[in-house]
Amino acid sequence: MKVYFIGAGPGDPELITIKGAKIIANADIIIYAGSLVNEEILNNRKIDADVYNSAFMTLEEIIDVMEKGVKEGKIVARVHTGDPSIYGAIREQIDILEKKGIECEVIPGVSSFVAAAAAIKKEFTLPGVSQTVILTRMEGRTKVPEREKIESLASHRASMCIFLSVHMIDKLVKELTTHYPKNTPIVVVQKASWEDEKIVVGTLEDIVQKVKEANITKTAQILVGDFLGNNYELSKLYDKNFSHEYRKVNKNG
Numbered sequence: 001m002k003v004y005f006i007g008a009g010p011g012d013p014e015l016i017t018i019k020g021a022k023i024i025a026n027a028d029i030i031i032y033a034g035s036l037v038n039e040e041i042l043n044n045r046k047i048d049a050d051v052y053n054s055a056f057m058t059l060e061e062i063i064d065v066m067e068k069g070v071k072e073g074k075i076v077a078r079v080h081t082g083d084p085s086i087y088g089a090i091r092e093q094i095d096i097l098e099k100k101g102i103e104c105e106v107i108p109g110v111s112s113f114v115a116a117a118a119a120i121k122k123e124f125t126l127p128g129v130s131q132t133v134i135l136t137r138m139e140g141r142t143k144v145p146e147r148e149k150i151e152s153l154a155s156h157r158a159s160m161c162i163f164l165s166v167h168m169i170d171k172l173v174k175e176l177t178t179h180y181p182k183n184t185p186i187v188v189v190q191k192a193s194w195e196d197e198k199i200v201v202g203t204l205e206d207i208v209q210k211v212k213e214a215n216i217t218k219t220a221q222i223l224v225g226d227f228l229g230n231n232y233e234l235s236k237l238y239d240k241n242f243s244h245e246y247r248k249v250n251k252n253g
């Protein structure tokens, strides 16, 4: 038996993978990150599955439940929000489990940064605009290495997704404007893919006010960069004058 780390997706219960949903349906023990995971994801669980909300647990308590379960031959599903590899704190769990000789598997999920882009129907990687996506956060109680401070990341003027930071939007905007012009578009998406999703569209000039008016203080993605604007080049992939492995240029027009 093993422990499955499952990405639950951003909120909409249909945005979990089929593989993740099947494991939840068969799990004997489910430990889910209750602060963000939509509980509807657990609706198809076995009637006698034991369910734990990790928001109330310490690392040691989580590991104890997993270890005991696996030793009893049970299937353990550890359900994280979005994709577990991003601010999921899975590494510390996996390392302890592996030291104990407990096998683990990770099932990826739809991260909130892609759900936010979907909500506004935008593409991060526009030709002629940006070919790079930076996922980051402001420093809070968790430190961010000096070389990754918003100011230095902003110097690239890439497409940026900022997690865990909407409560510090004024400080964030100050740091972003050291490099992005004030008229750079910025969008805040709260609870992307949930029924009560909120979208606030603005520029670095007016977003602070708009976010305050919308009363958004948590569970939001902040997307910034010129990919949110309207100027870009068409892709080479579908260019009728551009040959590639699957499609050759038709010289006869």
Ligand SMILES: C[S@@+](CC[C@H](N)C(=O)[O-])C[C@H]1O[C@@H](n2cnc3c(N)ncnc32)[C@H](O)[C@@H]1O
Residues within 6 Å of the ligand: 010, 011, 036, 080, 081, 082, 083, 084, 085, 086, 087, 088, 110, 111, 112, 113, 115, 116, 162, 163, 164, 165, 189, 190, 191, 192, 193, 194, 218, 219, 220, 221
């Ligand atoms: C601890 S991190 C977990 C991120 C998660 N692993 C992911 O891939 O989306 C929590 C942060 O993710 C963002 N977040 C999570 N779910 C969200 C959603 N549905 N809409 C917008 N932002 C979300 C917020 O910035 C929140 O503060």
